[in-house]
Amino acid sequence: MSRITLDHIAHSYLPSPKTEADFALKEVHQVWEDGSAYALLGPSGCGKTTLLNIISGLITPSHGRVVFGERDVTLLPTEARNIAQVFQFPVIYDTMTVAENLAFPLKNRKVPQAEIDRRVAETIEMLGLGPMARRKARGLTADQKQKISLGRGLVRSDVNAILFDEPLTVIDPHMKWQLRSQLKQLHRRYGFTMVYVTHDQTEALTFADKVVVMYAGEVVQVGTPAELFERPKHTFVGYFIGSPGMNVLPAEVAGDRAVVGGHAVALGQHYRPQPGRTEIGVRPEFVRLDDGAGSLPISVRSVEDIGRYRILRGAIGPHELNAVLPEGRAIPASPRVVFDPARVNVYRDAHLVEAEA
Amino acid sequence: MEKTWNNKAWFMVLPVLLLVAFSAVIPLMTVVNYSVQDTFGNNEFFWAGTEWFEEVLASERFHDALFRNLAFSLIILAIEVPLGIAIALAMPRSGFWVPVCLVLMALPLLIPWNVVGTIWQVFGRADIGLLGHTLAYLGIPYNYTQDPVAAWITVIVMDVWHWTSLVVLLCYAGLVSIPEAYYQAAKIDGASRWSVFRYIQLPKMHRVLLIAVLLRFMDSFMIYTEPFVVTGGGPGNSTTFLSIDLVKMAIGQFDLGPAAAMSIVYFLIVLALSWVFYTVMTNYGQDER
Numbered sequence: 001m002s003r004i005t006l007d008h009i010a011h012s013y014l015p016s017p018k019t020e021a022d023f024a025l026k027e028v029h030q031v032w033e034d035g036s037a038y039a040l041l042g043p044s045g046c047g048k049t050t051l052l053n054i055i056s057g058l059i060t061p062s063h064g065r066v067v068f069g070e071r072d073v074t075l076l077p078t079e080a081r082n083i084a085q086v087f088q089f090p091v092i093y094d095t096m097t098v099a100e101n102l103a104f105p106l107k108n109r110k111v112p113q114a115e116i117d118r119r120v121a122e123t124i125e126m127l128g129l130g131p132m133a134r135r136k137a138r139g140l141t142a143d144q145k146q147k148i149s150l151g152r153g154l155v156r157s158d159v160n161a162i163l164f165d166e167p168l169t170v171i172d173p174h175m176k177w178q179l180r181s182q183l184k185q186l187h188r189r190y191g192f193t194m195v196y197v198t199h200d201q202t203e204a205l206t207f208a209d210k211v212v213v214m215y216a217g218e219v220v221q222v223g224t225p226a227e228l229f230e231r232p233k234h235t236f237v238g239y240f241i242g243s244p245g246m247n248v249l250p251a252e253v254a255g256d257r258a259v260v261g262g263h264a265v266a267l268g269q270h271y272r273p274q275p276g277r278t279e280i281g282v283r284p285e286f287v288r289l290d291d292g293a294g295s296l297p298i299s300v301r302s303v304e305d306i307g308r309y310r311i312l313r314g315a316i317g318p319h320e321l322n323a324v325l326p327e328g329r330a331i332p333a334s335p336r337v338v339f340d341p342a343r344v345n346v347y348r349d350a351h352l353v354e355a356e357a
Numbered sequence: 358m359e360k361t362w363n364n365k366a367w368f369m370v371l372p373v374l375l376l377v378a379f380s381a382v383i384p385l386m387t388v389v390n391y392s393v394q395d396t397f398g399n400n401e402f403f404w405a406g407t408e409w410f411e412e413v414l415a416s417e418r419f420h421d422a423l424f425r426n427l428a429f430s431l432i433i434l435a436i437e438v439p440l441g442i443a444i445a446l447a448m449p450r451s452g453f454w455v456p457v458c459l460v461l462m463a464l465p466l467l468i469p470w471n472v473v474g475t476i477w478q479v480f481g482r483a484d485i486g487l488l489g490h491t492l493a494y495l496g497i498p499y500n501y502t503q504d505p506v507a508a509w510i511t512v513i514v515m516d517v518w519h520w521t522s523l524v525v526l527l528c529y530a531g532l533v534s535i536p537e538a539y540y541q542a543a544k545i546d547g548a549s550r551w552s553v554f555r556y557i558q559l560p561k562m563h564r565v566l567l568i569a570v571l572l573r574f575m576d577s578f579m580i581y582t583e584p585f586v587v588t589g590g591g592p593g594n595s596t597t598f599l600s601i602d603l604v605k606m607a608i609g610q611f612d613l614g615p616a617a618a619m620s621i622v623y624f625l626i627v628l629a630l631s632w633v634f635y636t637v638m639t640n641y642g643q644d645e646r
Contacts, residue, residue: 077544089538096556149542
């Protein structure tokens with residue numbers, strides 16, 4: 001196990017990239033702490049798999065260095081990097097039994113037979129594959145196969161990190177939870193560094209200590225699930241995380257007031273006047289129905305009853321606005337809402353603006 | 358729902374039934390008919406019973422042809438299958454060269470069989486053929502019309518040239534269906550090139566290889582046109598395979614009874630061997646499921 005440093009990494013699939021747009025992965029400078037679980041979260045095509053493949057060594061970055069601990073591994077091939085990877089579709093060796101599958105990486109590394117037997121038995125125990133150890137891997141279910149691919153990483157004592165590339169895509173929903181919590185347990189018990197690529201926010205937030213949100217080839221925020229929820233650094237993060245996502249409304253910001261479509265909104269904190277395009281962001285959870293002072297009129301498009309709460313989908317003028325409302329209270333004919341001032345974030349050109357001290 | 362019973366289905370099946378009857382069943386029955394009778398022409402037939410079968414099964418001529426045919430099939434399988442796999446492995450998986458390779462590979466398969474025979478017949482001639490002339494010029498003795506070894510080599514090389522492409526194309530289809538992740542995982546597992554072949558590529562090609570072996574076996578066991586055009590079964594009887602022998606007997610000597618008996622025996626052998634091949638190969642590795 002060791003710390004992984006991505007030193008000003010950038011990658012383009014073109015031979016001679018010229019503009020910023022030619023890069024599938026724009027400059028990333030990141031340190032992955034030893035023993036932590038990270039999730040790379042973002043929509044399809046945002047560069048998360050590229051970043052993962054750079055760490056695993058399947059891709060050599062156009063710029064920058066990859067450092068494991070103190071060792072520069074940028075130019076080392078995958079097999080020399082001591083990482084393990086679990087792919088979207090379970091990769092198993094059809095003709096081998098489960099135990100042979102697990103022994104395969106050790107055999108290739110010329111580990112003594114006694115040591116192989118011991119480690120394979122340990123891994124089978126860890127993953128709960130005992131009853132099927134002697135069976136051909138081909139006949140197993142998708143989640144068992146995925147455990148085998150994971151096991152081929154766990155069985156090695158030399159892995160620096162285990163990389164997951166959307167590993168639960170082909171797993172049945174009810175097995176997803178089980179497999180994910182098992183993964184978390186393994187992580188807590190053995191403390192590998194884990195990097196987990198997904199486009200599913202629930203998966204990312206429940207799995208990782210820290211979530212790295214990517215958008216259009218850039219890392220837009222690295223933070224704990226709580227940070228991502230409360231202080232999204234980019235409007236994309238606000239929109240992408242949470243269900244429904246954060247409301248983003250164009251506004252003029254001055255002092256502790258923002259003006260949205262001619263209505264004043266209290267901000268809780270003091271902001272300098274901002275040049276450029278300014279917006280305020282507020283999560284649906286912090287929008288309340290209230291027709292008191294400083295409230296905004298909204299139009300209602302639909303109300304979805306989720307069971308424990310309701311989601312109101314509406315609009316302020318032309319701008320969409322969602323609110324999470326408790327059960328039980330009737331929604332008036334011409335509702336008005338207020339925002340929790342402490343929970344309103346200000347954005348300039350999509351990036352979070354810090355308040356004045 | 359209630360099932361409807363009527364005889365309409367017969368009308369649907371009837372055309373196919375008639376077609377199969379005229380194209381397969383009736384000719385086959387004619388052969389059966391000939392195989393148990395003797396005729397001296399004039400549409401006069403005498404019951405012969407199993408006499409022809411006994412004669413064919415006991416004849417050395419049949420044994421020799423059968424042995425030659427088995428040897429031929431085994432040799433071309435032993436060459437074409439590994440060679441086909443090797444070429445398929447060497448072919449590019451993507452890019453500009455893929456269609457080029459595929460077209461090149463498909464070319465020999467598009468040439469009519471007797472044309473293939475003619476090509477090689479001319480190609481191997483010492484006076485005007487490129488191959489024969491070159492070998493003669495280099496002082497290598499090669500004459501497929503007189504030397505049985507040269508004749509065999511010519512027939513085998515011709516078959517390899519003609520049919521390896523089929524194995525290549527089938528294997529290639531199996532290879533390109535392997536997802537990239539398998540190769541990446543193998544790299545991470547530190548697998549050698551041989552291990553990748555043995556544990557990833559070969560298992561994925563298993564099914565198409567089964568088809569390739571079966572097709573090549575059946576075709577080579579029934580081979581007629583190409584060796585007939587090149588060597589005519591000679592020199593002597595050295596390249597007289599079962600089908601060539603059969604034609605000689607039926608049309609050359611007009612021994613219709615023994616020829617019919619031999620056709621039936623031949624047919625049963627092809628059927629039985631194909632069945633054995635198929636069962637053995639499909640069962641291989643299927644245990645312990």
